[in-house]
Every structure is written in C-alpha cells, then in structure tokens.
Amino acid sequence: MYKYIRSTTFLLLLTICIGGSACQKEAKIAEETEEAHAEGEPGAEEAIGLTQAQMDAVGIKLGDLENRPLKSGIQANGMLDLPPQNKATISSMTEGVVREIFVTQGQFVKKGQRLVSLEHPSIIQLQEEYLQARSALSYAQKDYERQKELLRENIIAAKKFQLAEAEYRGRQAAVSSLASQLSQMGITPNRVRVGSLLRSVSVVSPMHGYVHQIKVNIGALVEPSKELFQVVDNHHIQIDLQVFEKDIALVKNGQKVLFSLTSNPSKTYEATIFSVGKSFENDTKTVVVHAQINDNQEATLLPGMFVSGRILTSEATVPALPDEAIIAEGALKFVFAATRATRTSESKAESSEEEHEGELAPDWVFTKIGVQTGSTDAGYTEVKLLNPIPAGSQLVTKGAYYVAAQANKGEGDHH
Structure with a gap:
C-alpha cells in the first residue's frame, strides 16, 4: 500500500448585492493539496507515492550506489597563528x-x-x-x-x-x-x-x-x-591544530588539511602540514600540528581566529552516495529506494476513476532502506545498505528530504 498526493480544484462563485445596485460576480479559484493513503495491514510500513510531475517540480533525482575514491580524515580543532619570524615586537634603542x-x-x-x-x-x-x-x-x-x-x-x-x-x-x-x-x-x-x-x-x-x-x-x-x-605579516599565517594521542600516529608532514573558520563554517580552505609536535600540551593532552595555508591571499584570515579542521590521512574506493541522499532520524540513518508503480487492469480502472475525481495516481513508490555511514569527503559519504535494494529500483540522490517530509506528514495524518 502507498500514500500519494491528491489535488482538488474547485470554483467558488460569490454574488454580492448592495442596495438597489447591480449585482457583482467574482470567481475565485483555489487549489488544495491533501495527503491520502490506502489502508494496509496493521503495523505494516506504508510506502510513499509521487507522480513524475511532482518529482520534477521539487527536483528529485534518482541514481545508483557508486564506487568513489573517498579520503578518510581526523577531526581537529585549533586556531590561526603566525610563526615567530612573521611577528615583530618593536621598542626603542633609547x-x-x-x-x-x-x-x-x-x-x-x-x-x-x-x-x-x-x-x-x-x-x-x-x-x-x-x-x-x-x-x-x-x-x-x-x-x-x-x-x-x-x-x-x-x-x-x-x-x-x-x-x-x-x-x-x-x-x-x-x-x-x-x-x-x-x-x-x-x-x-x-x-x-x-x-x-x-x-x-x-x-x-x-x-x-x-x-x-x-x-x-x-x-x-x-x-x-x-x-x-x-x-605582523599575515601572508604567512598558519594553523595550529590540537590532535589527540589516539590519532597522532596517523599524522605526517605533507598531508592536506581542509578547514573552516568557526565563525564561517560554510567556506573551506586548504593547508598542508609541515611540522608535527614532539610533546604533549599539559592542559589538553594533545600534540600541536602546524600547517601552512595554501596560497593565502585572504585578508579575512587573522591570527587568533578559531578553526575546525579535517586532516586527510588515507584514500579508498568505497560505495558512496551524495550527503543529501542520507536522512538521519536520531541514531538511525536511511535512504529512499524508488520503484516504478505497477498497475493491473483493475488498478488502472481505479486510477482512471481517481484521476476523474481529481486524484493523481503515483508513478513512483518510495521505501526506506537503513544504512550505516562511513567516511565523508567532497560532498559524498560512504554507505553500507542494511537491506537489499528492490529489483529494478534506484536510490534518491537529490530531494530525499522532501520525500522524508511527505512520509512524516503522512504518518502524522494517519495517527
């Protein structure tokens, strides 16, 4: 059984007569969207039905699980700083x-x-x-x-x-x-x-x-x-990252660092590690890792700014999907599989009757598939499917949040 979107169009004719004046007629057309679903067996999870037109309207895209080279990394926080040779404390000789x-x-x-x-x-x-x-x-x-x-x-x-x-x-x-x-x-x-x-x-x-x-x-x-x-000379600004003991063995000179400012996480910068500390900081029990910002021409990068970084330590080819294809609900994560709706002669007759009444029969049926996620890189995340994909189905690679919203809305109406 599945849920789908029904569109009903109606015409409201309003006639207003004032005193002895002529009557004025105004036509108003409104479109109302509501969610309806067929009854299923008690406790059975219902699928989501959408038409191709609805999918095109919200930009839902389908694709397959693909193998991509993803880089694994270590998360580390730190701040921007300058090496001693790029800072000058000036005093007088007399x-x-x-x-x-x-x-x-x-x-x-x-x-x-x-x-x-x-x-x-x-x-x-x-x-x-x-x-x-x-x-x-x-x-x-x-x-x-x-x-x-x-x-x-x-x-x-x-x-x-x-x-x-x-x-x-x-x-x-x-x-x-x-x-x-x-x-x-x-x-x-x-x-x-x-x-x-x-x-x-x-x-x-x-x-x-x-x-x-x-x-x-x-x-x-x-x-x-x-x-x-x-x-100070900010052209040679660097990052000082705090790396914990359990991760320090994976860090080496020459590795790339992707980082963003805590105050502006949407913009990403690149840096390269040139020095790994040889002792632990007493307060944090971490090792300081120094990285030089690549081609730093950003006047907005200033010493003392806090950053969140990711040190790229390895690369492997793994099954992956775009980040936006994965939905998280608490500790659970899942994706949507899309299957073309099949119609028997009886269902076609019902669909014809529904369309005559203003209801739109779905072209695609969406079901949830649980996943486990791994490393994330360049907008893609490693995934392991907990259940097989239905035969002939594809996965939602874009617009999964819209499908999830329709599912949650339907569950709320159902209860």
Whole structure:
C-alpha cells in the first residue's frame, strides 16, 4: 500500500448585492493539496507515492550506489597563528618622550617606515660624545704616528710607543662603538661629523606588515625595554591544530588539511602540514600540528581566529552516495529506494476513476532502506545498505528530504 498526493480544484462563485445596485460576480479559484493513503495491514510500513510531475517540480533525482575514491580524515580543532619570524615586537634603542606617532592600528607599513619620533637630552648627548671621541682619536692617532717615528730612530723606548699605540687603538674602538649606537638609533654618523645634530630620533618598522598593536601615546616617556608597537605579516599565517594521542600516529608532514573558520563554517580552505609536535600540551593532552595555508591571499584570515579542521590521512574506493541522499532520524540513518508503480487492469480502472475525481495516481513508490555511514569527503559519504535494494529500483540522490517530509506528514495524518 502507498500514500500519494491528491489535488482538488474547485470554483467558488460569490454574488454580492448592495442596495438597489447591480449585482457583482467574482470567481475565485483555489487549489488544495491533501495527503491520502490506502489502508494496509496493521503495523505494516506504508510506502510513499509521487507522480513524475511532482518529482520534477521539487527536483528529485534518482541514481545508483557508486564506487568513489573517498579520503578518510581526523577531526581537529585549533586556531590561526603566525610563526615567530612573521611577528615583530618593536621598542626603542633609547629612552625618550613621544612627540609624534605616524601610524594607526591596522595600517600596512613597509620595512624602514617611521612609526614614532622620540626626543630626549640623551640623544643630543650621545652625538656630542661621538664628536668628542673623534677629536680624541685624531690626537691619539697623531701621537701614535709621532711615537712610531721616534722609535724607528731609537730616540724613545719601545714601552712608550706601546702606550701610545694602546691609546690610539682604544680611541678607535670608542669611536666605532659610538658610531654603531648612532646608527642603531637611526642617526647617520657622517651627518654628525659635519655638526648637524638631531634633537629627535624615529623608530622604524623592521619588516613589511600590518600594525597590530600601538602601546604608546603622545607625551609618554618610554624606556629602551618598553614595547611600543607590534607588526605582523599575515601572508604567512598558519594553523595550529590540537590532535589527540589516539590519532597522532596517523599524522605526517605533507598531508592536506581542509578547514573552516568557526565563525564561517560554510567556506573551506586548504593547508598542508609541515611540522608535527614532539610533546604533549599539559592542559589538553594533545600534540600541536602546524600547517601552512595554501596560497593565502585572504585578508579575512587573522591570527587568533578559531578553526575546525579535517586532516586527510588515507584514500579508498568505497560505495558512496551524495550527503543529501542520507536522512538521519536520531541514531538511525536511511535512504529512499524508488520503484516504478505497477498497475493491473483493475488498478488502472481505479486510477482512471481517481484521476476523474481529481486524484493523481503515483508513478513512483518510495521505501526506506537503513544504512550505516562511513567516511565523508567532497560532498559524498560512504554507505553500507542494511537491506537489499528492490529489483529494478534506484536510490534518491537529490530531494530525499522532501520525500522524508511527505512520509512524516503522512504518518502524522494517519495517527
């Protein structure tokens, strides 16, 4: 026995007469759809009947169980992060008062671009010390050359020459040290030599990237150890996945990872594992697996975002159906088998009478078949049929939820 959809069309004629005016007639056509089913044996499960027109209208497609190569995987959660070489914590080489900030948070900066300017008396003092050291070096150099000449003529003892040489070498080291300090602060020693002293210095970005944090403000006094900015390069963002002990033996470098953001699960990205941790995290008892995002050009991927990933570990050819063909009801899963309705001469006469009354005899009859599911990949799921498919039947590959809805509706009406 089966259930099917009956369509009844009726015409309602409404006549309205107001006072002595002429009567107006309005015709209204409505279509009403209801579900009817034949009576069967008590406890017997009823099939679902649909016409070909109904199937075409809702897009129901039929097909066969097919063997497809599906990849098995391990589910793992984690977050986006940056390797240390793509993060820069920026501080000043000298103490100073913040006079001007040249960037804003989130701004892209180039390597060497100015971030902030600092002023402090110690900046001028260092330049003065450099000039004084150069003057002392000039005197020591002349004395060294003079003592060297006197030693060659045996006029002085070697010890006196050695003292002059030591003084000269020491002055050279002092000038070199002060010149390096000036260069680290962004001051060119050659500029100082000609007497052009700077009262402020600028802190610059050591890399291309985006300004992630700004931890200073105008007028603040900063120390050399104080963190001023953080710049990050998101082009080399990676995933850090937490993999449990039972799964870690299956994970290897080079495996592909499919992942999506927890905040946007509909979009999938790809990554490749390049490093597997060698120790367990104390809190979670998991091993961290690092994966590089393939061709990352997504500005929406930011460090700290949470992700849900699937590490593809193996591939096998198995019987499979599209994900949408499988219906789940609690712990049970099933698919629908579709069989063409057969009609005897008696049933044809009944169908002709039903069609005359507005009922549509079904072209297809649908029955449930329980399944067990396995791995899922690229929109397909491995299935094992718990019962054989009726001879000459096909499986619903698209539109199974519509058939299930009709079945549930019919069961509700029946009860």
